Amino acid sequence: MKHNFGAGPCILPQEVFHQAAEAVLDFNGxxxxxxxxxxxxxxxxxxxxxxxxxxALHVPSGYSVAFLQGGxxxxxxxxxxxxxxxxxxxxxxxxxxxAAGAIKEAKKVGVDVSVFASxxxxxxxxxxxxxxxxxxxxxxxxxSNNTIYGTQFKEFPKTNLPLVCDMSSDIFSKEINxxxxxxxxxxxxxxxxxxxxxxxxxxxxxxxxxxSSFMPTYLDxxxxxxxxxxxxxxxxxxxxxxxxxxxxxxxNGGVKEMEIKNxxxxxxxxxxxxxxxxxxxxxxxxxxxxxxxxFLLENDSLQxxxxxxxxxxxxxxxxxxxxxxxxxxxxxxxxxxESVQVLVNVMKEFTRING
Amino acid sequence: MKHNFGAGPCILPQEVFHQAAEAVLDFNGxxxxxxxxxxxxxxxxxxxxxxxxxxALHVPSGYSVAFLQGGxxxxxxxxxxxxxxxxxxxxxxxxxxxAAGAIKEAKKVGVDVSVFASxxxxxxxxxxxxxxxxxxxxxxxxxSNNTIYGTQFKEFPKTNLPLVCDMSSDIFSKEINxxxxxxxxxxxxxxxxxxxxxxxxxxxxxxxxxxSSFMPTYLDxxxxxxxxxxxxxxxxxxxxxxxxxxxxxxxNGGVKEMEIKNxxxxxxxxxxxxxxxxxxxxxxxxxxxxxxxxFLLENDSLQxxxxxxxxxxxxxxxxxxxxxxxxxxxxxxxxxxESVQVLVNVMKEFTRING
Numbered sequence: 135m136k137h138n139f140g141a142g143p144c145i146l147p148q149e150v151f152h153q154a155a156e157a158v159l160d161f162n163g164x165x166x167x168x169x170x171x172x173x174x175x176x177x178x179x180x181x182x183x184x185x186x187x188x189x190a191l192h193v194p195s196g197y198s199v200a201f202l203q204g205g206x207x208x209x210x211x212x213x214x215x216x217x218x219x220x221x222x223x224x225x226x227x228x229x230x231x232x233a234a235g236a237i238k239e240a241k242k243v244g245v246d247v248s249v250f251a252s253x254x255x256x257x258x259x260x261x262x263x264x265x266x267x268x269x270x271x272x273x274x275x276x277x278s279n280n281t282i283y284g285t286q287f288k289e290f291p292k293t294n295l296p297l298v299c300d301m302s303s304d305i306f307s308k309e310i311n312x313x314x315x316x317x318x319x320x321x322x323x324x325x326x327x328x329x330x331x332x333x334x335x336x337x338x339x340x341x342x343x344x345x346s347s348f349m350p351t352y353l354d355x356x357x358x359x360x361x362x363x364x365x366x367x368x369x370x371x372x373x374x375x376x377x378x379x380x381x382x383x384x385x386n387g388g389v390k391e392m393e394i395k396n397x398x399x400x401x402x403x404x405x406x407x408x409x410x411x412x413x414x415x416x417x418x419x420x421x422x423x424x425x426x427x428x429f430l431l432e433n434d435s436l437q438x439x440x441x442x443x444x445x446x447x448x449x450x451x452x453x454x455x456x457x458x459x460x461x462x463x464x465x466x467x468x469x470x471x472e473s474v475q476v477l478v479n480v481m482k483e484f485t486r487i488n489g
Numbered sequence: 490m491k492h493n494f495g496a497g498p499c500i501l502p503q504e505v506f507h508q509a510a511e512a513v514l515d516f517n518g519x520x521x522x523x524x525x526x527x528x529x530x531x532x533x534x535x536x537x538x539x540x541x542x543x544x545a546l547h548v549p550s551g552y553s554v555a556f557l558q559g560g561x562x563x564x565x566x567x568x569x570x571x572x573x574x575x576x577x578x579x580x581x582x583x584x585x586x587x588a589a590g591a592i593k594e595a596k597k598v599g600v601d602v603s604v605f606a607s608x609x610x611x612x613x614x615x616x617x618x619x620x621x622x623x624x625x626x627x628x629x630x631x632x633s634n635n636t637i638y639g640t641q642f643k644e645f646p647k648t649n650l651p652l653v654c655d656m657s658s659d660i661f662s663k664e665i666n667x668x669x670x671x672x673x674x675x676x677x678x679x680x681x682x683x684x685x686x687x688x689x690x691x692x693x694x695x696x697x698x699x700x701s702s703f704m705p706t707y708l709d710x711x712x713x714x715x716x717x718x719x720x721x722x723x724x725x726x727x728x729x730x731x732x733x734x735x736x737x738x739x740x741n742g743g744v745k746e747m748e749i750k751n752x753x754x755x756x757x758x759x760x761x762x763x764x765x766x767x768x769x770x771x772x773x774x775x776x777x778x779x780x781x782x783x784f785l786l787e788n789d790s791l792q793x794x795x796x797x798x799x800x801x802x803x804x805x806x807x808x809x810x811x812x813x814x815x816x817x818x819x820x821x822x823x824x825x826x827e828s829v830q831v832l833v834n835v836m837k838e839f840t841r842i843n844g
Contacts, residue, residue: 144523146520151513151520158510167730168500170497203685205721349597351593366560372726375522
């Protein structure tokens, strides 16, 4: 069995893979791939999936859940379009490539963006903390976890303004208070399901209040919510597998239990990085992500040797993002701590030989 | 085994279901659902899928293929945004709900739409033929097959203007001349693959020439083409199954052979409708769709009896669209003629008993 540390699309529970494969062959007598999205059996799947999201994240009343397509990249546009109000301004925190993408797309739809906090000065190796949130803007936007750099917000920005978050890479990994947010969006392909679906959790009172002159139906969260994610043909299979994965999550203690396990995995690996003389972490200790652990070899000339060892241990997906180099161990919910132990053992053995 | 006459998502070849299920369990040692879209194994899948589209449809040089998400509904917006030029006007043919959707979304992004042909006067039961194509517009748009009503363009509009087509429900069902078009878009979930991917075939020379002031990156076909459908995480599994389906198509004679088979299925069923005294077709004979065969009982009181019979024969997906009633037998590429024969036999037997 391989140890999949890939940054996403990423590992899901093995049981989910088996159930998904079964449904491709037989879902009430048909393949799940040939079932009409209007069939009552699939409508039930969609309803259950939205309901499981609410259960898993304790989504309070007054919020709706919707599944769209297009990933967080289309989400950048959707967020800006739906949150635009009178000032046409918004405050964004720049924590790297994906945050910058959100900023770029907001500008493209006419938002006057104020980047009031940024960690660009140190190649996004930390989460900005000393900042003043602007008061004369329509909303505040941030990216909760930064997969490329391995940084994660441990405390969310505190504001009375509408708060919007791209939570693609750490939603369902730890408990959060949905009530703090007006809009959360997240590509499914980390802790929710396979690629192809994008989750939106939206405070109902923000729906239909955009001042944007441009609002294609598909991008209008009000209409998407009203149609219960069935405005047009949804990504049937991606939704189905998300349902399987959420069932699995809830049957295994839910987000609370995942958080405990993710913390344990994180302690195990960061501890090795901090104590092993041949490795070092790349980001500020207090901002380290529990999802994506980035680290470097102290001595680059040993790279080939290290690469050989982890590959021999059936580890996959460990190279860092092409923009940063080094290594990145993504440890999403479904990655067992045993896989992290395998990596830690490789690091120890590597240092025993080369140290 | 069930006979799936559903309008989409719809039947695909059984072999494709089996191969897809296998890949969910094992794709080079991982599940296809956990493979990074940047992994060379998936990049190869994407490349092959785009290449197979070109082979299957004899796409000439000077055209590109891209896969996006959002279905034809987002395609309505993408088509309008990317085709907008100096006049800001476009000519649309209204052949029903989906064509009307394209018109609505074009207007929403600022296109001055001229509906120069429509079959609304007879509830979209025919394809308009006597019309004058406007000359002072940026492009012409039509919907090649109308799933709800069961009509299909047998000859495409002839124009020197840029021609745009929503070909969601009959692409890959018959040979077409791609060179006649500037932009074709199609939701995958009929003859291409499962829901979750949308195909674009675009003449390269139209890319990057939009006059729209609004152009989110995701909706910009130029950027999507330049990134080879990897602008962001694509719908990995939907693409993979589309690849399997296209391999299957080409191994079985390609689009040419499908067209012959689709014609044979069509003749078989329309012949029964025309000769069986208890049934009648709902649309103009010359405009009948080979993909979606719509028909009514002459005597509504016999509905329950007929419904019992086709259900007993393991037929599914036969009820007409909720807006039209009656029956609709969708006969996409993967539906074997044997399934059509089962339906015809049921109709004959029904008439023997009730005629």
